[in-house]
Amino acid sequence: MKIRFYYVRHGETLFNKKGRVSGVSDSPLTKTGIIQAKRAGAALHDIWFDRAFVSPAERCINTAAYVLEGKNVPVEIIDGLHEYDFGRLEGSRFTSHPDELKQCFDLMDFSAVDGESRAKCEVRVRETFREIISKCSDGDRVLIAGHGYFEMFLLRILLNKDVDAFRRLREADHRSPMPNGGIMAFDYDDGEYYTLSMPHEPETYMPFAEDKKVTFYYVRHGETLFNMYNRMQGACDSPLTANGIHQAESAREALKYIDFAFAYTSSAKRARDTAEIITAPHGIEAEPTPLLKEVNFGDFEAVVRDSWADEINERHMTENWKDVGGEDANDVKLRILKMLDLASRRARNNENVLLVSHGTYYLNILWQIFGIDREAYFTECRKNGRQGMPNGGIFVFEYFNGDYKVRELMMSPEEALKKFG
Numbered sequence: 001m002k003i004r005f006y007y008v009r010h011g012e013t014l015f016n017k018k019g020r021v022s023g024v025s026d027s028p029l030t031k032t033g034i035i036q037a038k039r040a041g042a043a044l045h046d047i048w049f050d051r052a053f054v055s056p057a058e059r060c061i062n063t064a065a066y067v068l069e070g071k072n073v074p075v076e077i078i079d080g081l082h083e084y085d086f087g088r089l090e091g092s093r094f095t096s097h098p099d100e101l102k103q104c105f106d107l108m109d110f111s112a113v114d115g116e117s118r119a120k121c122e123v124r125v126r127e128t129f130r131e132i133i134s135k136c137s138d139g140d141r142v143l144i145a146g147h148g149y150f151e152m153f154l155l156r157i158l159l160n161k162d163v164d165a166f167r168r169l170r171e172a173d174h175r176s177p178m179p180n181g182g183i184m185a186f187d188y189d190d191g192e193y194y195t196l197s198m199p200h201e202p203e204t205y206m207p208f209a210e211d212k213k214v215t216f217y218y219v220r221h222g223e224t225l226f227n228m229y230n231r232m233q234g235a236c237d238s239p240l241t242a243n244g245i246h247q248a249e250s251a252r253e254a255l256k257y258i259d260f261a262f263a264y265t266s267s268a269k270r271a272r273d274t275a276e277i278i279t280a281p282h283g284i285e286a287e288p289t290p291l292l293k294e295v296n297f298g299d300f301e302a303v304v305r306d307s308w309a310d311e312i313n314e315r316h317m318t319e320n321w322k323d324v325g326g327e328d329a330n331d332v333k334l335r336i337l338k339m340l341d342l343a344s345r346r347a348r349n350n351e352n353v354l355l356v357s358h359g360t361y362y363l364n365i366l367w368q369i370f371g372i373d374r375e376a377y378f379t380e381c382r383k384n385g386r387q388g389m390p391n392g393g394i395f396v397f398e399y400f401n402g403d404y405k406v407r408e409l410m411m412s413p414e415e416a417l418k419k420f421g
Helices: 014-018 031-043 058-067 098-107 118-134 148-157 163-172 242-255 269-282 305-318 329-346 359-368 374-383 413-420
Strands: 002-009 051-054 075-077 141-146 183-189 192-200 213-220 260-266 287-289 351-357 394-400 403-411
Touching (some): 002 058, 002 148, 031 058, 051 058, 058 075, 058 141, 148 192, 213 269, 213 329, 213 359, 242 269, 242 394, 260 269, 269 351, 305 374, 329 359, 359 394, 403 413
Parallel strands (some): 002 141, 051 075, 051 141, 213 351, 260 287
Antiparallel strands (some): 002 183, 183 192, 394 403
């Protein structure tokens, strides 16, 4: 089993700022500490966390909340992640007991002042990570929000680092070895731990290069009542016809041997119904999102296309519907970019992702992501005797290390069945 860990030390606290010893005692994040936690979150923006574990101290709970802001990540408090117990020196100023503190810190043992012993903390670190690993699944990406001195033990005990040498190196550079809001990354792989990056300030943390390939299977919903009667259908909705259900079932057959890690669907019912049919054999449920909704055509919603053919075609060339209460091309592009960013961050290397959406949204992906002109695309489709965006059609594209490329332009379910069935 392999797990990737990102360890973040809490942001600056009141006790940090005042120079007081803070272990099992707690104090709130300062304004600077909140900024440090948010910067850590920004530095880790591209990481999709499958789960998070935090110390019971409020300073760590709050730090994790800032790091994970906007991400729906399950967070669990783990008592074993608490900071070192500094005994009767808790809350005192570092300048008040310099000799005792130096002796204890040199030994990494505070049992002489009624605190935690080195041996006890070493056992706690090992047992805590055994507990955490038992709660994880293979391939998980995990956030841990914890403390500085605990991190020292983690480096020494699990990662076999010379902490004293590391500390001297950082102090010579006038840097904290365990900076507030600092980020460290390491892997667990079948009983062994491997360091990926030593603790870094959030401002200087550089994510390490990681190859990732993700294949997206994009499906247009089946035929609807409005499709059948040639009505404009964007933000409005109409039910799948019997033929539309058949098309969704054909797409299901074409994709039944593709192993999907997860799926997203437009929140429109025509797309949700299509997604439900396709995902039935895969044991997953597509997650509805407005990011995949069709372009909003404003006042043109539900009008018969033939009645406004010239203006509709002209507007489609620029996707400008804002002056009639809909969206423009920039609105749609922003939704597409957010959707692809979300899905590509969540996916792991070599995973497949299902997206169920709409026809004009597909054309916008071609234009705004791949630079494929709409008119030229349809001209080429007609030349080859193919539909440009068939209901139930399947479009395949890939993400690799930040770039996207087309693998298969949209095919009918029957064409896709020959390729994937």
